[in-house]
Amino acid sequence: MKLSRKKKKEQTTEYIAVSSTNNKYKIKNPFSEDIMINHKKSDIKIFDDENGFTYILFKKKKYLAEIVEKSQNKYTVLINGVSYTFTIETPISYKRKKYLEKNQQRSKTEMVEAPMPGKIVDVLMEEGAKVKEGEALLILEAMKMQNEISSTVSGTIKKVFAKIGDVVNKEDVLIEIERD
Amino acid sequence: MKIKSLLIANRGEIAIRICRTAKDMGIKTFGIKTAKEPKAHYLSFVDEIIDFCDEGDDVPEFLDVERIVQTAKGHNIDAIHPGYGFLAESPYFAQRCEEEGINFIGPSPEAIYKMGNKTIAKGIAKKYKVPLLQGSLGNLMGPQEAKQIASKIGYPVILKAAAGGGGRGMRIVEKATQIEKMYKLASTEALKAFNDASVFVEKYVRNPRHIEFQIIGDKHGNYVHLGERECSVQRKHQKLLEESPSPALDDKLRKEMGDAAIRIAEGTKYFSAGTVEFLLDDDKKFYFMEMNTRIQVEHPVTEMVTGVDLIELMIRIAEGEKLPFTQKDIVQNGWAIECRINAEDAQSSFAPYLGVVDKIQYPRSKNIRIDSGITDSSVVTPYFDSMLAKLIVHGETREKAISNCLNALNKFWVKGIKTSIPFCKAVLNNKKFRNGDFNTSFIEKEMDELFYQGEYDEMLAAYLATFDFAAGLETERTTHIDFEQGKNISPWILNKRLRSL
Numbered sequence: 001m002k003l004s005r006k007k008k009k010e011q012t013t014e015y016i017a018v019s020s021t022n023n024k025y026k027i028k029n030p031f032s033e034d035i036m037i038n039h040k041k042s043d044i045k046i047f048d049d050e051n052g053f054t055y056i057l058f059k060k061k062k063y064l065a066e067i068v069e070k071s072q073n074k075y076t077v078l079i080n081g082v083s084y085t086f087t088i089e090t091p092i093s094y095k096r097k098k099y100l101e102k103n104q105q106r107s108k109t110e111m112v113e114a115p116m117p118g119k120i121v122d123v124l125m126e127e128g129a130k131v132k133e134g135e136a137l138l139i140l141e142a143m144k145m146q147n148e149i150s151s152t153v154s155g156t157i158k159k160v161f162a163k164i165g166d167v168v169n170k171e172d173v174l175i176e177i178e179r180d
Numbered sequence: 181m182k183i184k185s186l187l188i189a190n191r192g193e194i195a196i197r198i199c200r201t202a203k204d205m206g207i208k209t210f211g212i213k214t215a216k217e218p219k220a221h222y223l224s225f226v227d228e229i230i231d232f233c234d235e236g237d238d239v240p241e242f243l244d245v246e247r248i249v250q251t252a253k254g255h256n257i258d259a260i261h262p263g264y265g266f267l268a269e270s271p272y273f274a275q276r277c278e279e280e281g282i283n284f285i286g287p288s289p290e291a292i293y294k295m296g297n298k299t300i301a302k303g304i305a306k307k308y309k310v311p312l313l314q315g316s317l318g319n320l321m322g323p324q325e326a327k328q329i330a331s332k333i334g335y336p337v338i339l340k341a342a343a344g345g346g347g348r349g350m351r352i353v354e355k356a357t358q359i360e361k362m363y364k365l366a367s368t369e370a371l372k373a374f375n376d377a378s379v380f381v382e383k384y385v386r387n388p389r390h391i392e393f394q395i396i397g398d399k400h401g402n403y404v405h406l407g408e409r410e411c412s413v414q415r416k417h418q419k420l421l422e423e424s425p426s427p428a429l430d431d432k433l434r435k436e437m438g439d440a441a442i443r444i445a446e447g448t449k450y451f452s453a454g455t456v457e458f459l460l461d462d463d464k465k466f467y468f469m470e471m472n473t474r475i476q477v478e479h480p481v482t483e484m485v486t487g488v489d490l491i492e493l494m495i496r497i498a499e500g501e502k503l504p505f506t507q508k509d510i511v512q513n514g515w516a517i518e519c520r521i522n523a524e525d526a527q528s529s530f531a532p533y534l535g536v537v538d539k540i541q542y543p544r545s546k547n548i549r550i551d552s553g554i555t556d557s558s559v560v561t562p563y564f565d566s567m568l569a570k571l572i573v574h575g576e577t578r579e580k581a582i583s584n585c586l587n588a589l590n591k592f593w594v595k596g597i598k599t600s601i602p603f604c605k606a607v608l609n610n611k612k613f614r615n616g617d618f619n620t621s622f623i624e625k626e627m628d629e630l631f632y633q634g635e636y637d638e639m640l641a642a643y644l645a646t647f648d649f650a651a652g653l654e655t656e657r658t659t660h661i662d663f664e665q666g667k668n669i670s671p672w673i674l675n676k677r678l679r680s681l
Contacts, residue, residue: 052539053593064593082602082631084640116531143532146369
């Protein structure tokens with residue numbers, strides 16, 4: 001069943017899609033027959049099949065598509081099982097975003113998060129300790145494997161949130177490091 | 181004695197795999213239902229379900245020797261197949277089955293014990309003149325002894341759990357200063373995983389190939405090997421993609437290694453299916469690593485090229501039958517590749533991806549075999565390993581097998597969770613892999629991207645803009661919460677509903 005090609009409204013709409021690698025695409029007239037990407041007509045077609053899959057037909061190839069997360073205008077989507085993150089801006093919100101980025105300062109602290117759900121089996125650093133990039137901070141056991149979580153920055157341990165025996169979820173903050 | 185009923189002491193795809201053959205042989209199958217996945221897919225394949233959902237002991241269901249043995253006895257079940265993992269390589273479990281008059285479908289408890297203990301296994305290999313790596317002859321007394329031996333044989337060395345398997349309890353040590361820390365990591369991991377902290381040390385071969393031989397023996401002293409499997413595509417010693425035959429072997433080396441594998445089996449008076457694992461170095465010298473005394477995850481590639489049914493053979497051998505063929509009957513026909521479809525996120529260092537498999541759709545063709553443990557709405561829980569299914573693809577040549585496999589992966593659709601499919605595609609598209617030029621450091625050294633990605637940023641941007649537009653229309657009228665489902669609803673569905681209003 002073809003889903004997206006019917007004209008919903010006669011108005012022209014414009015969006016700016018910004019990928020996580022900071023590529024920008026101007027999209028005109030989404031959800032219509034004459035979708036334009038960076039001022040070029042595109043041959044993207046979107047389908048919902050009878051089995052409950054959504055796929056995109058693009059340059060004669062099929063791509064399985066699935067939105068896995070949406071928070072405000074930020075989307076994470078799986079295309080053939082690979083995730084991509086985009087923000088979808090209107091021309092106005094895009095200007096605002098640019099302005100904010102200019103004024104934003106690099107955060108001085110680094111939050112070390114659990115890369116996967118699991119159990120903390122060892123904490124190797126104490127508060128106040130100096131760490132180098134790549135140095136092991138703690139051991140997280142997940143799916144019966146012991147995983148070393150190492151520091152991505154050099155600095156000083158400001159706070160240790162994780163204790164031995166803690167069961168943590170993905171993205172739980174385990175350690176806070178103040179950058180050198 | 182003929183086996184008329186069979187308890188499958190396992191779950192997931194292997195339980196279904198065993199069921200399939202048992203059914204063909206007219207054997208009644210029993211499955212175990214656990215509270216961790218009471219609606220598991222495998223339960224719809226067994227003839228009878230035994231409920232382990234109620235409060236049991238502290239021991240996990242599939243590791244509870246007494247409960248499983250007593251259940252089999254109570255239901256008058258003739259035999260137990262342990263699959264892989266769990267109790268498959270527990271000599272105690274095999275022993276208890278024997279004591280209670282249950283036919284354990286696997287080797288003897290003695291063989292499991294000897295091969296399960298890597299130091300004993302190495303002794304057997306030595307006795308039967310199978311090449312071995314230098315290292316400690318027995319288990320280490322502590323990190324100091326490890327240090328001593330390491331300085332004698334030279335770094336790098338590898339510390340391995342004596343009771344190990346599946347990559348757990350292993351640590352590579354590059355220099356003397358690391359050895360204490362690594363020793364501790366390896367032995368605690370070993371203790372956790374196998375309830376045995378003993379560790380041994382051996383010379384670490386940099387970038388070897390991992391090649392294993394499928395052997396099969398009966399209770400009458402007949403042994404045959406069914407050729408090799410190439411399992412060098414590994415991450416943290418976990419196999420991810422296997423093939424048979426191996427592009428690294430010629431007929432001469434195949435015969436040498438196959439003969440060595442059979443000598444090990446003979447030396448242990450081994451019967452049933454087993455796998456002898458070797459390391460193969462750059463100079464094409466091979467070394468005995470270990471023997472797995474069970475059916476392997478990757479057994480289908482062997483089945484596909486040789487045409488034998490290993491589960492059937494295991495059952496027949498357990499019944500006392502003789503092997504129906506000799507070595508010269510075994511021919512490797514074409515090439516087979518297996519992709520493990522794991523619930524893992526290659527984009528975030530292969531972290532387990534838990535959740536619900538909304539929809540799954542398999543590729544279909546006569547050269548494709550799917551061994552899957554899941555179906556629509558299956559739940560991926562943290563309780564079990566992350567492998568969901570296996571895609572096995574055949575081709576007349578390696579080249580054809582690779583392209584057939586890529587085609588199949590493109591038609592293997594999963595919705596709801598992330599899987600290792602993009603990773604498998606990246607491997608199959610890699611030039612070095614395609615040339616057959618790879619070893620166990622392949623993922624680390626040769627793969628710039630761990631997942632296959634097309635050039636379709638543009639397409640995506642358009643898709644999402646379309647999406648946002650649709651969602652925008654939506655917010656004007658209603659909320660995004662679907663109370664029927666209790667979760668965020670896809671704006672596509674919303675749109676559909678809107679249009680029908």
